Amino acid sequence: MEGRSTLEGDPIELRRRIGYVIQEVGLFPHFTVEQNISLVPRLERWPEQRIHARVAELLQLVGLREAEFLHRYPHQLSGGQRQRVGVARALAADPPILLMDEPFGALDPLTRAEVQAEFQDLQRRLQKTIVIVTHHVAEALLLGNHIGVIDAGALVGLYRPKDFMQATEPVTAAYIANVRMLEKMEGPG
Amino acid sequence: MNLLEYFARHHREILQATLEHVELVGIAMLLAVAVGVPLGVLVARRPWLSKPILGGANIAETIPSLALFGFLLPVPWLGDRAERIAVAALALYALLPIIRNTAAGITGVDRAVREAARGMGMTDRQILLQVELPLSFSTMLAGIRVATVLTVGIATIAAAVGAGGLGEFIFRGLAMVNNQLILAGAIPAAVLALIADFLLGVCERRWQPARS
Numbered sequence: 175m176e177g178r179s180t181l182e183g184d185p186i187e188l189r190r191r192i193g194y195v196i197q198e199v200g201l202f203p204h205f206t207v208e209q210n211i212s213l214v215p216r217l218e219r220w221p222e223q224r225i226h227a228r229v230a231e232l233l234q235l236v237g238l239r240e241a242e243f244l245h246r247y248p249h250q251l252s253g254g255q256r257q258r259v260g261v262a263r264a265l266a267a268d269p270p271i272l273l274m275d276e277p278f279g280a281l282d283p284l285t286r287a288e289v290q291a292e293f294q295d296l297q298r299r300l301q302k303t304i305v306i307v308t309h310h311v312a313e314a315l316l317l318g319n320h321i322g323v324i325d326a327g328a329l330v331g332l333y334r335p336k337d338f339m340q341a342t343e344p345v346t347a348a349y350i351a352n353v354r355m356l357e358k359m360e361g362p363g
Numbered sequence: 364m365n366l367l368e369y370f371a372r373h374h375r376e377i378l379q380a381t382l383e384h385v386e387l388v389g390i391a392m393l394l395a396v397a398v399g400v401p402l403g404v405l406v407a408r409r410p411w412l413s414k415p416i417l418g419g420a421n422i423a424e425t426i427p428s429l430a431l432f433g434f435l436l437p438v439p440w441l442g443d444r445a446e447r448i449a450v451a452a453l454a455l456y457a458l459l460p461i462i463r464n465t466a467a468g469i470t471g472v473d474r475a476v477r478e479a480a481r482g483m484g485m486t487d488r489q490i491l492l493q494v495e496l497p498l499s500f501s502t503m504l505a506g507i508r509v510a511t512v513l514t515v516g517i518a519t520i521a522a523a524v525g526a527g528g529l530g531e532f533i534f535r536g537l538a539m540v541n542n543q544l545i546l547a548g549a550i551p552a553a554v555l556a557l558i559a560d561f562l563l564g565v566c567e568r569r570w571q572p573a574r575s
Contacts, residue, residue: 189484200479204497214483263483273482 190214193264193272193302197279199256201248207233207259208244214267232262235296254285265300272304278313290316311353314338323349369543377532381551384528387446387518388555391453392511399458400503403465404491413466420459428452428517432524449521449528456517457510464506468499500570508563515556519548529555 180188201210211232212225220228233240236258248256257277264272277293278286294317297304308314314321315335323331325345333341339350370377402420406413426434435441435448442448472495480490496503522530529548536544 186484186486189482192482194479194482196475196479196482198473198475200473200475200477202476202480202494202498203473213485217483217485217489 190218190267191269191271193267193269195260195264195272195274195277197276199248199260201256201259201263203248206245206247207238207251210248210259211262211266213263218267228266229262232265235265235299236262237292238262253281254289257281257289261296270303272300272302274304274306276307276309278308293317311338311349366543366546369547373547377529377547377551380527380529380531380548381555384515384518384530384552384555387449387453387521387526387528388511388514388559391450391514391518392457392507394450394454395457395461395510395514396507398454399461399506400465402458403462403503404469404496406462406466407469407495417459417462417466420462423455424459428456428520429523431455432521436524445521445524445526448524449518449526453514453518453521457514460506460509460513461503462506464509465499465503468502469495471502472498501567504563504567504570508560508567511559511563512556515552515559519552 202213205213208229211229215225215228229244230240233243238255238258243251243255243259248259251259261277264274278289281289290313297317306314306317315338318335321333321335321338322329323333323341323343323346331341331343331346333346338346339353341347341350402416406416423431431452432448435451438448440447441451476494476498477490480494485493518528519530519533521528522534529552532544532548536542536546536548
């Protein structure tokens with residue numbers, strides 16, 4: 175990362191340089207939206223004024239009104255709003271990489287499509303490297319510029335989305351066969 | 364002479380004994396919290412330590428209180444003064460609920476929250492102080508509440524080794540077969556327990572973490 179191996183250097187520092195969006199969001203229930211988002215900046219001891227400005231900027235970026243949401247607690251938010259706060263928290267210290275672990279896993283299919291579209295828009299504006307972990311081939315094809323297939327902890331294939339469906343590597347082929355089977359079940363068209 | 368008259372006539376002594384009682388319980392609880400909370404954290408962090416630590420606290424709990432006061436008599440420094448014996452024994456009794464609830468509170472923190480904290484680059488110490496302890500605070504307080512009520516009751520027995528407190532009246536009353544004397548110790552002790560229970564209950568609800 176940034177020209178250095180992830181094995182050297184302090185893991186704490188490394189983690190703070192990677193924005194992390196976890197599956198079940200994992201907002202701190204005893205922190206307000208403001209405190210949740212400003213977590214990493216506070217750990218990094220930013221001056222208070224800079225933190226306020228950053229939180230306001232991030233809330234606007236993820237489309238939440240500052241006056242309304244700043245002092246709410248996570249249990250006072252809807253699932254989608256929580257997910258947005260989670261993204262804002264991950265972006266707080268402006269990390270060069272964003273790691274998202276099944277970010278859309280807990281959403282119903284319709285909300286999911288909506289949030290995915292929103293995400294693509296966000297991705298265009300951010301211009302960051304984003305790593306998304308997903309089990310959905312369709313999601314990977316839709317959102318990815320590169321698709322890596324990981325099996326038992328090892329990277330077994332790396333593809334462009336357009337080449338993915340022609341891959342011959344066995345694990346990847348198994349995923350593809352599964353997608354084709356689903357397509358067949360849904361019938362022609 | 365009815366009970367009210369007795370209370371009115373001896374209110375100074377009763378107040379004095381009540382204050383002694385509060386002091387015994389207060390010091391014992393501070394000690395128990397100071398020892399019990401770190402042990403609870405340890406139990407939550409190193410599950411293999413949970414058997415020996417909780418087992419030890421459990422055994423302490425099963426020793427009859429009068430016997431425990433007796434056992435501590437020959438211990439150097441502790442045995443020199445009755446108040447020290449009383450405080451040590453009471454703290455020992457208070458330990459189990461505090462350790463158990465602290466550990467339960469920390470273990471009960473949502474896995475996703477803990478993972479997020481680690482992923483954000485918080486150190487172990489920051490995770491403990493800013494996330495785990497605040498989130499388990501009300502569970503911890505519930506343990507302290509149980510321990511306090513328990514200790515207020517057991518502290519009456521401390522009078523048997525001469526540590527003072529409301530037990531003085533009870534033991535004197537028993538010796539003289541005088542119910543009024545017994546009640547002069549028992550009623551304030553019960554009231555103390557109720558007050559402690561109420562106040563700590565208020566704190567517990569006040570610190571209840573919002574459920575997500």
